[in-house]
Amino acid sequence: MSGPPGWAAVAGALARLRSWYRSIVHRDATERAIREEFEQHIALHTERLVREGLAPDAAARQARVAFGHAESHREDARASRGLRWYDQLRVSALDVKLGLRMLAKHPVISVAAVLALAVGIPVGLAPSHIAAAVEAPLPGDPAHRIRAIRYWDPAAVAVAATTTSEFAYWSRELRSFSALAAFRASPIQVALDDGRPEPLEAAQVSAATFAVLGVVPQRGRALHPDDFVPGAAPVVLIGAQVWRTRFASDPAVVGRVIRVGRELSTVVGVMPEGFRFPSYAQLWLPMRLDATAQAGGGATVQIVGRLAQGHTAEQAQAELERLVPPLTVDASDAERRARLRPEVVPFGLLFMGLPAGGLDAMPEYYLAQLLMLVVLLVACGNVAMLVFAQTATRFKEIAVRSALGASRTRIVSQIFAETFLLALLSAALGVFLVDWALGHVNLAAIGGQTAMPYWLTLRVTSGTVVRAVLLATLSATAAGVIPAIGITGRAVYQHMRGGSGVRFGRLTGVLVVADIAVAVAAVGLSLAIVRQVTDMQGLAAAAGIPAADYLAVEFRPSDAAATDSGRSARALVTALGAEPGVRGVAVANALPLMEQPSRPIEVAGGDAEATGAQEWVRTVAADVDYFRGLGQVVLQGRDFDRNDLEGQDRHVIVNTAFVTQLLGGREPIGARLRFAARGAAAASAWHEIVGVVPHLGINAVNAERGAAVYVPTALDAITPMHVALHVGAAPMRLGPRVREIAQAVAPDLYMASPTALTEFRQGDWYLVLGLGGGLSVLAFVLVALAASGLFAMLSLTVTERTREIGIRAALGASPRVLVWTVLRRSLLQIGLGAALGLPLAAYFVSTVVGESAASPLWALLIATGLAFGIVLLVAAVSCAVPMRRVLAIEASIAMRAEA
């Protein structure tokens, strides 16, 4: 019989697959069938022997002998199906039981290992967890049908504005969305029944917004199309929190009238608890789209849409790329459109300004992921040492099992099962703790916000659990399989022949050295940064400003379309300056100690040509009276005056750090700089430096490194407008008066809560705080890991050298000699690690923190020295317990036990 060519190979392969399927999926049934077949065979042979004249008992016995060892045949039978590997790797309930027993038998080692992985696994999980959280669907949209539409500027790596006319075009043309909504979020002054104005986050939304989001008010009604008609009576929807806190959950709130900005608006509904779309809003107002907006023009809005039934985000993206909104006659619009890419993205990416792929698309993400995995790897390395030490105490058991026929793979997979159990326990503990912490820690406050975006939840999801199990498996492989391979095989036979078998090899030595080195470096760096954070309290003084005497207030136009905000700003500044008790008024888009925006700058060479070198420098748009308002004396050159705003020549003032860093100390007055081209924006004209001021608290981490350029700017062009009022001691007392003045002179300006200038914190400050906190935890973990690794290594060394120590003790060796004998190698490793870690710590500290007035060299040296001391102390303590065991070894008992 023969079939078409190749059929034999196909038929053979199918037969093998079928056989494997039966053996793996129906393993128990297959095993039963094998046993039954063997019994049948022995019964038939017995009957034959009986027929040949043997007594039944003798026949049965002889048949069994002739058949041989049924268990071995059964194993051979499974092996003949190519399933030996599967059987050996298969983790049974017995393995789990043994694993649990081992955990209980060595509680100290188990706790150390569980803690190491309980920190390592969540740390390894963090980046992917955050990446997933950012891209998660909005609340109430489990199918992820709501997507944002935006323009992305690849050159600037930033979100570019979309306008009402583009919104109108896409709403009309896009078929892959069932509806689109436009919104614009901005704070607004709201006066409730008590008449007290209060700034609240508000969102102007288009008619379809609530339908797109699939949210209905818990009370009253949503916004009605009539509300959007020009001239309609103003209405407002309020958030559950406002209803609760400002209206005492009044059931009759619907219909009440409140002042929102300049208008009296009727409350028409209360939104459900937790709803704060787009992120923090507590009020929702109808957005009146400008119907006459020219193509390509109109106000800036953000856009979301609900995908139509049967359409995917990919199809929507393709359609969006095909549809090109009509252009204006303005040539720059065509150029802008050619540069931008329309995108359909998860809502979080619009809000966070992340590229379309989310965090996954950013190289920084992979760097963070890599760093976190290194921490996990260090944890795994230490757990591997613990497993190694623990397994070494079971040499006899492993040797006996090997002698009874257990293969190396079988023993390795059992040790893996034990470590896996440990890793799972650690992952569960770690994930539970992180979830608990995320539920109880005010992340918004840490991030310098009053609230987190309502859609962002960092709580643990099923995806996080799956990733945790995956990391636990990888950790168990690294921490369990590698030492298990090292300890089985040849080492077992050496042990059976009477040798010790186990030796900590070069790898563990390197691990200890690396552990200590990394711990010293991390402790040094975190100490220096923590010191820096405490030092920053004194930054105000270092900035040369009596910040405690200043009140800082932020103003911004409460409506983007307002046109008279410039006049209001001028009136406001004049009124504030005229107020008794106000000694000076300084206005800029960022005050000293705050976060100033950076721009790329080119400095002209000697012949006024660009050198081509760009550097990002903090750039402050300042009123011409800014330095006088701050009581600052210009160190060199002159201060700004009115002419700087009007003349053709462009002038700037720089700070001392700019002179040092960008000019290399050369004469600043008369030097020229310009703002470099960025994305499509061309380079600016050349600006001449006319004056030099002190550093003025530009860089929170290192004042001496905070180079800054001050550009004279007309008041109406400064947004946001930060005003510093020099009022003397207890500046907050003037807060209510400032609000009154603002209400009277500039009601169209939104005024944030007044703050003492000392309370301002730069973004850097939070970065340093987060970095300091994170590093401190990491340093603690690394030191604990190094200590547990050392502890495990020394414990094993003592165990395996018990006999030798006993003999030495019997021969009269002093305790000091005995301790030295055991400790020598570890001390060498600790010393080597610390010696390597010290310059590493010094390097990190000097690079990241740097020497400054706040952190002089001696402070850095103390930080690194302290780190060295802490790690040595912990290392010494971790040696103490094994050393006590050394000194407790009785010669006779040791020798009897090992004989």
Next chain:
Amino acid sequence: MATQAELLPGNLDLVILKAISLGDVHGYGVLLRIEQISHGAILVQQGALYPALYRLEHRGLISSTWGTSENNRRAKYYRLTALGEREFRQQRTSWTRLADAIALALTATPQEV
């Protein structure tokens, strides 16, 4: 009875395929049939039989079904598959060719050199 012969490694599969090719048979029957057709010259180790049967079944050369044996017990019967028949023919041809060649070589006389 002829003197018993040692099976060369790899030849057990061929002999088992031959025994099964003569008709459906259970495991113990395979043993008896080999003994019978080789006139007692080939004695298969009982322990080696089953791994070989499972290997052949795994490769798709034989298939098995449960039936009732001559003593009214439940027994697993083996049968040659189409793939097995093909394999058996190939192995038999190959073996016969080798055996003939070796026989020819071993019966050579000095005159033939």
